[in-house]
Amino acid sequence: MRLLKLVIVDDEPILLQGLLNTYDWNSMGFQVAGQAQSGEQAIQVIKEVKPDVVLTDIRMKQITGLMVMEEIQKTDLDCLFIVLSAYRDFDYAQQACDLGAFAYLLKPIEDKKLEETMRSAYKTCIERMENEEKYESWENLLVKDHNSFLQVVIQKYVQNRILQERMEEVFKILGDIPGNEDRFITVCVDIDLTYKITNSLDYEASRFALMKHLEEVIGNRFFFWKIEGDEGNAFIIRTTDKGAVLELKRILEQIKRDGQSPVVAAISKPYKGIAGLKKAYVEARKLFEMASISGASAFTASEDVEVTEWEEPGTDVDNLIISAVRKNNLKGLKEAFVQLIYSLPNEEELQCKYLHHIMLKTEFMLQSSYGLTEEIEEKFRNYYYNLENLNAAKMVDVCYKILCDAIEERKNMSEKDTTRYFKDYISEAAAYIEEHLQDENLSIVTVAAHIYLNPVYFGRVFKNTFHMTFKKYLMQQRMEKAKKLLQEGSGSIGDICEAVGIHNPSYFSHLFKQYTGKIPSEYKKEYEV
Structure with a gap:
């Protein structure tokens, strides 16, 4: 067992010796590294020894245990205080807790209570040390492999989970700030989701092969970061080549000709700077959604396409619907469908395609998590079978009822599984x-x-x-x-x-x-x- 340093403080010599000699501190994970018979002496000893835990009496002459805690808080020392008090000193104990005391023990001390408290303090200190060691390891990792670290941060940035200022700070720390000639282009690509219905066994294998091939082909020509997600994978490319978009389009067209499965892809325009990095990602994501609905194999932004302002993750209606089902949130589903009605395109054919796309994605989410029982699966099958007989208005009603049933089934399954497991x-x-x-x-x-x-x-x-x-x-x-x-x-x-x-x-x-x-x-x- 790794022994931690303990300092014991009491201004009564007899009580101090009793604390030092009565208990087997080693068995609790501590070695007594210092002792003090006054508050003033305690402050000096704590600063010199730098203990992990201090066991101190509250009521002492001149400088109390509370004053010792206040003084140590002014330093950069990080130690736990366990305070001892008589019952009459309860107000003192409350003040000690307000100052951040780990625990307080009433005199006379119960051996079992002391041992439980010390073991708990030991566990807290060890966990803190392990976290600090992990932090140091992350710092070392940052130095050794900053590209992997940067990819994680970039994913958070483009998904709006950290601010641009923090992203700029990371680039600055790594000494890798984008230059005036640097451009960012995003390619979103995946196998068409509808392919999974007719070729479910081949879908995942084709998807895996596509990504590996893209990593190799794009990697041979450009430097990129890969952003993985449920809605397809994105390659954020950093380049100074002004003809990069045309070359990327040729790469995707060649992949489509060579492959057996339908590929859906979108390429953003090139954008400058860290703000442009996110703009490229947002543009490609939106174009990819349009390509997925229309069934296009490639979709590239024309020069006059304007990208709307970045929206919070999950504000797109389809993501709101899937998120509501995933969270078993009936109220959220209702609100998402209200938004859906107002955001559907004018053409009925596109309305039906969009609803069909949402149902496919939700079904796949249910398959990969839980809730797709035989009864719910049968409702999806009936929905697909009767698509031709449904107009857009009726389709909205049918889809909403199916997803409500799915949420209720998931809630029942979740409660049963949790109760049984625990x-x-x-x-x-x-x-x-x-x-x-x-x-x-x-x-x-x-x-x-x-x-x-x-x-x-x-x-x-x-x-x-x-x-x-x-x-x-x-x-x-x-x-x-x-x-x-x-x-x-x-x-x-x-x-x-x-x-x-x-x-x-x-x-x-x-x-x-x-x-x-x-x-x-x-x-x-x-x-x-």
Whole structure:
């Protein structure tokens, strides 16, 4: 075990020696690297030793433990403080927590509580160190392979997940700022999505072969970054060649002649600068969508094509619809279909093609995730079979109903799968709650920590399982236990309050009456012989 440095502070010599000699600090992951008998001495020792954890008393003469924490916060030292306080010093403990104390322990210290706290502090420190080491590794990676790093950043930039200023900063750090002659061109290319219907087995293989061939052919002629996505792949090309667009078009035309599967592609115009990098990507993406709907094998922007301003990811109607289904969001789906109605082209033939394109993409998303049951799949099949009999207005209605059904099916499957998968976790949580009802501090956080689940996620799973919130369930269990104890005549009201973790008798009576309609004494009389 990697031992971390610990400093112990207490202005009572006897207590300090007790802390130093009584506990096996090594077994908890620490070596005592320093000690101090005053706040002033503690500040000096901490600055010299640079410990990972400081265990300090709060109430000390002249310079208190709080003052020590405040002073250390002014430095660049990064250590955890665990504070010791008597019960009467509770206000001090609250102030310590406000200053960022990791934990506080009441005197006299319980051995088990101390050990749990120290092990938790050890784990926190180790995780922080590992994260710092990872950060250093990333810095080294940035130096060794800046092109791979740059590709990741560029993908975030063109997808509007980082600002242009940050992108410029990255280019500047790497010493690779685009020059006056640099142009950016984006090529979006993929196998036509409809090919998957008639040649589903060959679709993925053809798609893989196409991308590998493009990487080789384009790479032999240009420097590029590849942006991968569900909507096809994009090659962002950086070049000073003014004839690059024509050459790229020749490359794509040759690939189409050589291949057996239909290729859909779009090429942007060349644009200057970092702003032009994004503009090229946006233009190619929009042209690619148009090419996909029309079934064109290549689509190149003419010189008079104007690109609209960059929109937030997911604002295109088809992406909004697919995103709503993916997130099982019925409200979002309804809003997306309202936008769809207003954004459809005027020609009915194009309207039908666009709707068909959306349904294809949504079905493929369902296939790659979950929710495409035999019943939903049959609805898609019936839709495709009856396409010729549907006008655009009827098609919108049919598509909306199918996707609503798909969302409902996904929601049912998600809840069932989650409940089944976490069955043992929830059983253990319920047992832990029953065993610790007397603990006034029992909460969703403590129970989630016991079964090693994130509290937010645990709360969601818990509610799906019991069909009530954790808070309501905990109160129900406490009231049911109180009812049982009152029926048995076991102890006084004060004893029952302690047993169910509600230590204030007045508050307990208020809650009990809310739950049963009677105060505890009235309820108890009903069961007296």
